[in-house]
Amino acid sequence: MRIHPFEELDWQPTAMGDLTLRRRTDAALGVEIFEVKLGEEFLMSSLFTVAEEQLATLGLAVAVGDRLKVLVGGLGLGYTAIAALRDARVGAMTVIDTMPAVIDWHERGLLPVSGELTSDPRTSLVLDDFFAVMRREPDATDPLYDAILLDVDHSPRHQLDPSHADLYTEAGLSALSRHLKPSGVFALWSDDPPDHEFMAVMALVFAEPAAHVIDFDNPVTGGVSSNTVYVAGT
Numbered sequence: 305m306r307i308h309p310f311e312e313l314d315w316q317p318t319a320m321g322d323l324t325l326r327r328r329t330d331a332a333l334g335v336e337i338f339e340v341k342l343g344e345e346f347l348m349s350s351l352f353t354v355a356e357e358q359l360a361t362l363g364l365a366v367a368v369g370d371r372l373k374v375l376v377g378g379l380g381l382g383y384t385a386i387a388a389l390r391d392a393r394v395g396a397m398t399v400i401d402t403m404p405a406v407i408d409w410h411e412r413g414l415l416p417v418s419g420e421l422t423s424d425p426r427t428s429l430v431l432d433d434f435f436a437v438m439r440r441e442p443d444a445t446d447p448l449y450d451a452i453l454l455d456v457d458h459s460p461r462h463q464l465d466p467s468h469a470d471l472y473t474e475a476g477l478s479a480l481s482r483h484l485k486p487s488g489v490f491a492l493w494s495d496d497p498p499d500h501e502f503m504a505v506m507a508l509v510f511a512e513p514a515a516h517v518i519d520f521d522n523p524v525t526g527g528v529s530s531n532t533v534y535v536a537g538t
């Protein structure tokens with residue numbers, strides 16, 4: 305049995321279970337890994353971030369114009385957000401997360417990208433429920449978004465919480481699309497392969513939804529793993 309020495313950086317009880325942030329060094333891989341557990345389930349790991357970054361890259365690739373206003377749903381370890389900031393056309397980025405602990409970790413500089421993320425004047429970290437925000441009418445005094453990048457649930461079918469399910473319906477996606485400019489983009493990360501039923505729902509609301517399969521080397525299995533990034537325009 306291989307023992308991984310790890311350091312618990314934070315532990316907080318939440319409505320969805322106990323949230324733990326820990327750092328460990330994987331001797332075999334020779335890397336330092338940050339990981340988050342919710343209850344007994346692994347929620348996030350810094351070991352695989354390719355698809356989280358591709359969520360921003362592929363979503364913003366089809367956004368038009370500059371001084372883009374971007375909304376990221378789910379801050380997590382911050383890889384999607386930092387990839388969005390690396391696009392110089394992004395003028396402002398709001399990142400919504402429902403867990404105070406996650407925002408707090410970044411504000412305390414505990415994660416590898418925290419410094420770059422929080423020191424960028426384009427970043428606003430907002431404590432809120434992304435799904436509740438999408439159900440509400442957009443604030444009439446605020447410009448709409450050029451892009452909404454979402455990575456909260458495991459997939460459109462496997463949600464972290466049952467209250468998220470309505471977003472993945474025609475009505476939920478329509479409500480979300482009211483927050484986008486006419487040329488706006490919605491991109492979504494998923495741990496499952498492309499879901500053709502969900503693509504059909506997306507097509508009721510968005511023009512030409514696409515599902516990109518992102519393959520990446522998995523040093524744990526020694527094989528290749530995949531995530532899906534959906535991208536759709538209004």
Ligand SMILES: C[S@@+](CC[C@H](N)C(=O)[O-])C[C@H]1O[C@@H](n2cnc3c(N)ncnc32)[C@H](O)[C@@H]1O
Nearest residue numbers: 356378380381382383384401402403433434455
């Ligand atoms: C898988 S992580 C996001 C990973 C992120 N893309 C990255 O690059 O590290 C999901 C995040 O969604 C947050 N979350 C869970 N429910 C949420 C909700 N209702 N609204 C906003 N964020 C939520 C969790 O706290 C967690 O930080």
